[in-house]
Amino acid sequence: MxxxxxxxxxxxxxxxxxxxxxxxxxxxxxxxxxxxxxxxxxxxxxxxxxxxxxxxxxxxxxxxxxxxxxxxxxxxxxxxxxxxxxxxxxxxxxxxxxxxxxxxxxxxxxxxxxxxxxxxxxxxxxxxxxxxxxxxxxxxxxxxxxxxxxxxxxxxxxxxxxxxxxxxxxxxxxxxxxxxxxxxxxxxxxxxxxxxxxxxxxxxxxxxxxxxxxxxxxxxxxxxxxxxxxxxxxxxxxxxxxxxxxxxxxxxxxxALRLLGLGTVDRADLSPAGAVASGATIPLGTRLDDAFSALASSSKDSLDVVDDGQVVGQLSASALVDSLQRLTESGRD
The missing domain is CATH 3.40.50.300 (P-loop containing nucleotide triphosphate hydrolases)
Structure with a gap:
């Protein structure tokens, strides 16, 4: 119908x-x-x-x-x-x-x-x-x-x-x-x-x-x-x-890839910043698909996320998957 x-x-x-x-x-x-x-x-x-x-x-x-x-x-x-x-x-x-x-x-x-x-x-x-x-x-x-x-x-x-x-x-x-x-x-x-x-x-x-x-x-x-x-x-x-x-x-x-383009990295996606910098950074609020591309091109397991020039946490591949899952579930509410 x-x-x-x-x-x-x-x-x-x-x-x-x-x-x-x-x-x-x-x-x-x-x-x-x-x-x-x-x-x-x-x-x-x-x-x-x-x-x-x-x-x-x-x-x-x-x-x-x-x-x-x-x-x-x-x-x-x-x-x-x-x-x-x-x-x-x-x-x-x-x-x-x-x-x-x-x-x-x-x-x-x-x-x-x-x-x-x-x-x-x-x-x-x-x-x-x-x-x-x-x-x-x-x-x-x-x-x-x-x-x-x-x-x-x-x-x-x-x-x-x-x-x-x-x-x-x-x-x-x-x-x-x-x-x-x-x-x-x-x-x-x-x-x-x-x-x-x-x-x-x-x-x-x-x-x-x-x-x-x-x-x-x-x-x-x-x-x-x-x-x-x-x-x-x-x-x-x-x-x-x-x-x-x-x-x-x-x-x-x-x-799923299109959904990545609709979400952004926020503080809920981050783990605490490590003692050693990851070597790659992205701004807080970066689109999830851009974060995925940055992570894929990095030799590290995570990215440092910065806000106003300060590192506020790290984003891992598993955190990206979790963020996509939350985005998908929000569409089903």
């Missing part, structure tokens, strides 16, 4: 799908009877195999795709009852290849929606500068550049800035980092998560990458063919306790 997410209280919910169905003219049913609540200020990742309806679900929120049946509410209002153009101006949208206007400068691209809303020049310029700073691009350096003068990661940052121009309550992202090289992609993910937490924007993120989903999202929604919602959960619970074989197969065999 498909999972339903009906637990949030009305005040917690910003976007609500109720019995939403999408059938295309070809007869293909992309989404069938979807019930889904997206909570305020959360980052919800939609994952699943190709053709499972996750992008269709996303695009129904800003009415780039119109549902065949059912209802989508935004802050309690039926989005189908209003002007779709006005709706899109208050919802940010970022896609994989960004879609910047090639004949416009970075500043002009970021200012697209403010100008449509007839903001005055000073307000627009101030907002553009603020957003470029926010995404890590110096306005003095980048504002007058054109898209072809930017790297893929820089173009993606401009796309995020443009989507946030009018401080939308909702940001829709469809494979936003897919065209960026792996190293740049990881940096962008970390930077975007920081921005999202600072702003409190509600984000729906479509990705085919389960690792990206569990690293970024507050909750992950796993879809199967036909837009069937199989499970929606926080990343730890999703990895530790897949709802069914469909979810387990999609999440894959590396669930």
């Amino acid at each position: 498909a999972a339903k997410d009906l637990s949030a209280t009305p005040d917690d919910v910003l976007i609500r799908f109720r019995g939403v169905r999408k059938e295309f003219a070809s007869g293909t049913v992309a989404v069938e009877g979807l019930d889904l609540d997206v909570r305020r200020h959360e980052l919800l990742a939609l994952v699943g195999p190709s053709g499972c309806g996750k992008s269709t679900t996303l695009r129904m929120v800003n009415r780039l795709v119109e549902p065949t049946a059912g209802q989508i509410l935004l802050d309690g209002d039926d989005i189908g009852a209003g002007d779709p153009v006005a709706l899109r101006r208050c919802i940010g949208y970022v896609i994989q290849h960004v879609g910047l206007f090639p004949h416009r400068t970075v500043a002009q691209n970021v200012a697209t929606v403010p100008r449509l809303l007839r903001w005055d020049r000073k307000r627009t310029t101030d907002r553009v500068d603020q957003l470029l700073d926010l995404v890590g691009l110096d306005p003095a350096t980048y504002a007058r550049r054109y898209p072809h003068e930017l790297s893929g990661g820089e173009r993606q940052r401009v796309g995020v800035a443009r989507a946030l121009a009018t401080d939308p309550p909702v940001l829709l992202m469809d494979e936003p980092f897919g065209a960026v090289d792996p190293v740049g992609r990881r940096r962008l993910q970390i930077e975007f998560r920081r921005i999202q937490e600072d702003l409190g924007t509600t984000v729906m993120l479509v990705t085919h990458d389960i690792d990206e989903a569990v690293q970024l999202a507050d909750r992950v929604a796993v879809f199967s063919k036909g837009g069937v919602l199989e499970q929606i959960d926080d990343p730890v619970r999703l990895l530790a306790q897949p709802a069914n074989d469909t979810v387990a197969e999609f999440v894959g065999q590396g669930r």
Whole structure:
């Protein structure tokens, strides 16, 4: 049976799908009877195999795709009852290849929606500068550049800035980092998560990458063919306790390693510092997968863990296993 997410209280919910169905003219049913609540200020990742309806679900929120049946509410209002153009101006949208206007400068691209809303020049310029700073691009350096003068990661940052121009309550992202090289992609993910937490924007993120989903999202929604919602959960619970074989197969065999990426070294993992230094150190709060890599590359049986420059204990391989076990059990509570 498909999972339903009906637990949030009305005040917690910003976007609500109720019995939403999408059938295309070809007869293909992309989404069938979807019930889904997206909570305020959360980052919800939609994952699943190709053709499972996750992008269709996303695009129904800003009415780039119109549902065949059912209802989508935004802050309690039926989005189908209003002007779709006005709706899109208050919802940010970022896609994989960004879609910047090639004949416009970075500043002009970021200012697209403010100008449509007839903001005055000073307000627009101030907002553009603020957003470029926010995404890590110096306005003095980048504002007058054109898209072809930017790297893929820089173009993606401009796309995020443009989507946030009018401080939308909702940001829709469809494979936003897919065209960026792996190293740049990881940096962008970390930077975007920081921005999202600072702003409190509600984000729906479509990705085919389960690792990206569990690293970024507050909750992950796993879809199967036909837009069937199989499970929606926080990343730890999703990895530790897949709802069914469909979810387990999609999440894959590396669930334990992915769980390592969600935990960090804390004082409960440490044994007292030895009289002799281990020769290798990691900071308290290091991600468990990074600690595992450091331990594997060390010739010692344990690592010294430091906090504010002081050794506060040692981390052993057995302690790492115990930490992973606690993380797994927390997902099953």
